[in-house]
Amino acid sequence: MVRRVELTTERLSLRPLEMTDAKDLYSYRSDRIINRYQGWIPVSIEDAEQFISTRVSPVININRTWFQFAVVLKSTGKVIGDIGLFFFDDDNMQVELGCTLDSRYHGCGYATEALRMVIGFLFGTLDKHRLIATIDPENTKSINLFERLGFRREAHFRKCRRVNGIWADDVVYALLREDTVPS
Numbered sequence: 001m002v003r004r005v006e007l008t009t010e011r012l013s014l015r016p017l018e019m020t021d022a023k024d025l026y027s028y029r030s031d032r033i034i035n036r037y038q039g040w041i042p043v044s045i046e047d048a049e050q051f052i053s054t055r056v057s058p059v060i061n062i063n064r065t066w067f068q069f070a071v072v073l074k075s076t077g078k079v080i081g082d083i084g085l086f087f088f089d090d091d092n093m094q095v096e097l098g099c100t101l102d103s104r105y106h107g108c109g110y111a112t113e114a115l116r117m118v119i120g121f122l123f124g125t126l127d128k129h130r131l132i133a134t135i136d137p138e139n140t141k142s143i144n145l146f147e148r149l150g151f152r153r154e155a156h157f158r159k160c161r162r163v164n165g166i167w168a169d170d171v172v173y174a175l176l177r178e179d180t181v182p183s
Helices: 019-029 045-055 110-124 140-148
Strands: 012-016 065-073 078-087 094-101 130-135 152-163 166-176
Touching: 012 110, 019 045, 019 078, 019 094, 065 110, 078 110, 094 110, 110 130, 110 140, 130 140, 140 166
Parallel strands: 094 130
Antiparallel strands: 012 065, 065 078, 078 094, 130 166, 152 166
16 A cells, blocks of 8 residues: 655646645636536535545545545646546456546646556556546547547446436546556
8 A cells, every 4th residue: 555645747746635725626626617527516615625534535545435636737836636546446456537627727738747647657556457537428628638548438328427416428438557558
């Protein structure tokens, strides 16, 4: 088990999401238009604080828990997004990934850069077998992002979950360790 992990790329630092990040988390996650495909949209800073304190594990790689990386822009120290990891299977060999980025930083390659680092960490350091992403089929930007990262579409589930009171479809994308190129 890895206790605390911090990853860095050329432009970004990835570290555990902390209570001091609640204001930034609320700022970029509360935009209902940009985040319309998200399962959770905070309604207040207190809601963001509660999310951090009750739904995010402070330790990575614990089966049946979510771990949240804060995506921090090195040049400013500002939290510009987060990457969620859900360690979901009985053998703890599979992980679900999700990524949210402040809309002011879309189109700059930050999500690709951060996710590449996380994928390398999950396959390399944590020795995971398979990674998945569940995406609303209307969320073409996320689909394009995960396809660029080498994920393959495996399934389409119709009206399988409720998002903001509406039944929504999910497509599942997956990446196997054996399908990645060693770095």
